[in-house]
Amino acid sequence: MPESDRALLEETALEAxxxxxxxxxxxxxxxxxxxxxxxxxxxxxVDRHLKHRLLSAxxxxxxxxxxxxxxxxxxxxxxxxxVDPIDGTRSFVAGEKTWAHSIAVAEKGRITAACVYLPxxxxxxxxxxxxxxxxxxxxxxxxxxxxxMGASVLSPRVSFKPEFWKTGxxxxxxxxxxxxxxxxxxxxxxxxxxxxxxxxxxxxxxxxGALIASEAGAMVTxxxxxxxxFNSPARQTAGVLTASLNVHADLLKExx
Numbered sequence: 001m002p003e004s005d006r007a008l009l010e011e012t013a014l015e016a017x018x019x020x021x022x023x024x025x026x027x028x029x030x031x032x033x034x035x036x037x038x039x040x041x042x043x044x045x046v047d048r049h050l051k052h053r054l055l056s057a058x059x060x061x062x063x064x065x066x067x068x069x070x071x072x073x074x075x076x077x078x079x080x081x082x083v084d085p086i087d088g089t090r091s092f093v094a095g096e097k098t099w100a101h102s103i104a105v106a107e108k109g110r111i112t113a114a115c116v117y118l119p120x121x122x123x124x125x126x127x128x129x130x131x132x133x134x135x136x137x138x139x140x141x142x143x144x145x146x147x148x149m150g151a152s153v154l155s156p157r158v159s160f161k162p163e164f165w166k167t168g169x170x171x172x173x174x175x176x177x178x179x180x181x182x183x184x185x186x187x188x189x190x191x192x193x194x195x196x197x198x199x200x201x202x203x204x205x206x207x208x209g210a211l212i213a214s215e216a217g218a219m220v221t222x223x224x225x226x227x228x229x230f231n232s233p234a235r236q237t238a239g240v241l242t243a244s245l246n247v248h249a250d251l252l253k254e255x256x
Contacts, residue, residue, distance in 0.1 A: 017119030088179035148250035184209025188216030194243035
């Protein structure tokens with residue numbers, strides 16, 4: 001990993017925050033991509049800035065973004081940027097505060113640098129592979145709970161449908177935040193014991209948060225316990241499980 005990738009992501013995220021805030025609560029134009037999946041003019045403006053800024057600095061990197069048409073040439077690149085210009089667009093459009101910029105670098109399928117930035121909440125998470133994770137420059141450490149029962153878990157309601165579990169949903173306290181990247185970062189921050197999503201997850205939603213959580217000490221895999229791999233042809237993973245070692249093991253035992 002080039003030593004300066006992490007700093008580049010941080011600088012660019014702060015710039016993206018200024019752009020996004022200029023649209024926030026200013027009635028931006030919004031379109032429906034289908035299936036109640038909104039996108040705003042702010043998403044496109046941030047995406048354009050990130051693509052220009054990051055690829056100007058690293059012209060040999062590939063590009064994966066929710067708001068850019070896929071270019072399969074990325075599969076031949078040793079390193080790629082994986083970006084969600086605004087993770088939590090629904091929250092952004094509603095004028096709420098919980099939305100984030102999620103920016104990561106993957107090298108041969110593995111995330112090496114990451115940044116998740118919540119401009120309105122003034123929370124800047126960064127991580128580098130083997131370098132640890134921080135929130136506003138302060139080191140992060142995930143919780144080390146020894147069992148799933150009673151854990152605090154970030155998850156959409158659908159993940160607790162009985163059919164996903166061998167003997168029914170576990171006894172935990174369920175919580176939710178609109179941004180998937182933020183949910184992963186919150187586990188790294190030690191605010192919650194675990195994060196789960198059982199449906200296929202888009203890489204741009206999870207790439208940055210996955211490194212932040214793992215560098216803070218959490219176990220991060222897909223729903224089957226396999227390591228996450230990025231810059232795949234489909235740009236998706238088989239869900240995500242993030243927790244301390246013992247809680248993660250319990251989740252795998254309980255899931256159908």
